[in-house]
Amino acid sequence: DTAVSQTPKYLVTQMGNDKSIKCEQNLGHDTMYWYKQDSKKFLKIMFSYNNKELIINETVPNRFSPKSPDKAHLNLHINSLELGDSAVYFCASSLQGDYGYTFGSGTRLTVV
Amino acid sequence: GENVEQHPSTLSVQEGDSAVIKCTYSDSASNYFPWYKQELGKGPQLIIDIRSNVGEKKDQRIAVTLNKTAKHFSLHITETQPEDSAVYFCAASPPGSNYQLIWGAGTKLIIKP
Numbered sequence: 001d002t003a004v005s006q007t008p009k010y011l012v013t014q015m016g017n018d019k020s021i022k023c024e025q026n027l028g029h030d031t032m033y034w035y036k037q038d039s040k041k042f043l044k045i046m047f048s049y050n051n052k053e054l055i056i057n058e059t060v061p062n063r064f065s066p067k068s069p070d071k072a073h074l075n076l077h078i079n080s081l082e083l084g085d086s087a088v089y090f091c092a093s094s095l096q097g098d099y100g101y102t103f104g105s106g107t108r109l110t111v112v
Numbered sequence: 113g114e115n116v117e118q119h120p121s122t123l124s125v126q127e128g129d130s131a132v133i134k135c136t137y138s139d140s141a142s143n144y145f146p147w148y149k150q151e152l153g154k155g156p157q158l159i160i161d162i163r164s165n166v167g168e169k170k171d172q173r174i175a176v177t178l179n180k181t182a183k184h185f186s187l188h189i190t191e192t193q194p195e196d197s198a199v200y201f202c203a204a205s206p207p208g209s210n211y212q213l214i215w216g217a218g219t220k221l222i223i224k225p
Binding site for chain 2: 004031040041042043045048050055056090092094096097098099100101102103104105106
């Protein structure tokens, strides 16, 4: 299936831990994004990569570090997790010069 | 920068009735306006979009209208069905933003049987 796939779907962890979320797309897109959706459903962009290069880096704590090994993958590593990091994190992709975003199904992160 | 406001935050309609969700934007140069539908447990999915050179676009039961003068655009869903229940997001893309989308806060649409 052509899609944007994220793993894991659910992640429960303790404060202070370090965790990673992986994202892969097989759509041939060259731009990938990480979004955070809070409990009120607001979508906030965190990062955007185009052909493995960082092009958008919103005001996000430096505990969050994206890594793009190739244009089909964009992973998110989070250090020293805090309660406020609990949210659903969405990966998305698009073609450069195209507005159409395809979202993954999300990773629900719960920090206890 | 661009700011998008979306209303209402929650909309409850009887099955078979129409639903309208409205968004306003602040940057008159914005030129692309999509609508996304997010079902429970899923990511947002593009359902319809409109560009600034068009006033209205339809796709079966859904339509989007754009008023550039007033800087607002609306999503219209006719003959609503239970499967229309979801959170709907509008967005706008200002020029020079590298195709970044500025999102509305979302509208939870509830279809009552």
